Amino acid sequence: MDYDIKYKDFRQEVRSFCEEKIAPLAAEVDREQFYSQDIHKAIQDKGWWGTTVPKEYGGLGHSTVEYAILTEEISRVCGSTGLTFAAHNSLGTWPILTFGNDEQRRKYLTAAAEKGSLIAFGLTEPEAGSDAGGTRSRAELKGDEYLINGTKCWITSANVCDYAIITARTDDQGGVHGISSFVVEKGMPGFTAGKKENKMGCRGSNTAFLHFDDLKVPVGHRLGEEGQGFKQFMITLDGGRISIGAMAIGLAEAALETAVKYTDSRIQFGKPISRHQAVQFKLADMATRVETARLLMYKTAWMKDNKVPYTKESAMCKLYASEVANFCTYQAIQLLGAVGYTDRYPAERYYRDMKLCEIGEGTSEIQRIVISREVLREYTKAAK
Secondary structure, rough: OOOOOHHHHHHHHHHHHHHHHHHHHHOOOHOOOOOOOHHHHHHHHOOHOOOOOOOHHHHOOOOHHHHHHHHEEEEHHHHHHHHHHHHHHHHHHHHHHHHHHHHHHHHHHHHHHHHHHOOEEEEEEEEEEOOHHHHEEEEEEOEEEEEEEEEEEEEEEOOOEEEEEEEEEOOOOOHHHHHHHEEEEEOOOEEEEEEEEEOOOOOOEEEEEEEEEEEEEEEEEEOOOOOOOHHHHHHHHHHHHHHHHHHHHHHHHHHHHHHHHHHHHHOOEEEHHHHHHHHHHHHHHHHHHHHHHHHEEEEHHHHOOOOOOOHHHHHHHHHHHHHHHHHHHHHHHHHHHHHOOOOOHHHHHHHHHHHHHHHHOOOOHHHHHHHHHHHHHHHHHHOO
């Protein structure tokens, strides 16, 4: 299922590693709901926490296409690890690389690449979810420090991260232009994480609230200029949607593989159920959708690497891939029947993990709004 021979060996190398180091722990990680330090270290040994970080900062300098393959293959064996990996790289290291100064890059990107330091992304708030411009956290400049107060919710790696990039309002009159972004560090007085959430899926990926109570942050921790935070985070989410698309494809691929193996061994009416046309049609639909989603992911990743505007395509990638994951994981359980409803097979875990892809980094409804706006803009411009 590889489209470019250039990445065939790379994908196989990644897959072999994931099956050896991550897959054996995936069920336990989900069942016991813990963040595996063994998996974290194994990924660090490969240098993947700095996969897209440039080599000058200690990273591997991988392309977005290579990063998407990594995310897909990790998610194929463990959705929890795939989510943590995606959030750290696309939402954590990337905005520092893109909007930070050299001092910030050398400090935080080098720590991520060489030490495996996790970086969280704090945008969502209790009253600012899909309406990200409704940010209420405040950052008041006092001399050479900002005093930050507020709360972020549903933050991936909240309890296990070393750093977090957050938004806070620095100007009440500026609307979305009054929001700035900052890098904050665990251990700073006033920065705490809440209780780990008990989630439906991706249970081994740590999710919790972040709280800021008179958190003093030096001016040098601000990313870019004041008022640029909302714009920075929206640009970041464009890239993040590629990784959620890749995660969804990994889960869909895993569901397809499980369904193929099971139906080829399950005997009913004197033959494997994979020989029955009704089953074959389901497998055909699953395989076709996975292929289509992966092609869209490759295209979008290529566009990002080549600096071609990709807002519409990234929303399409996330929307379509997440709905493909929904379809494939659902069909896998249906094909496995009663046993698919139990934890004897990983199909039910894939189904639970998949749902995050339709919610995180913008719901499917938000993706449709983004896509429609871009389509209307393109056609309006063409008509003039």
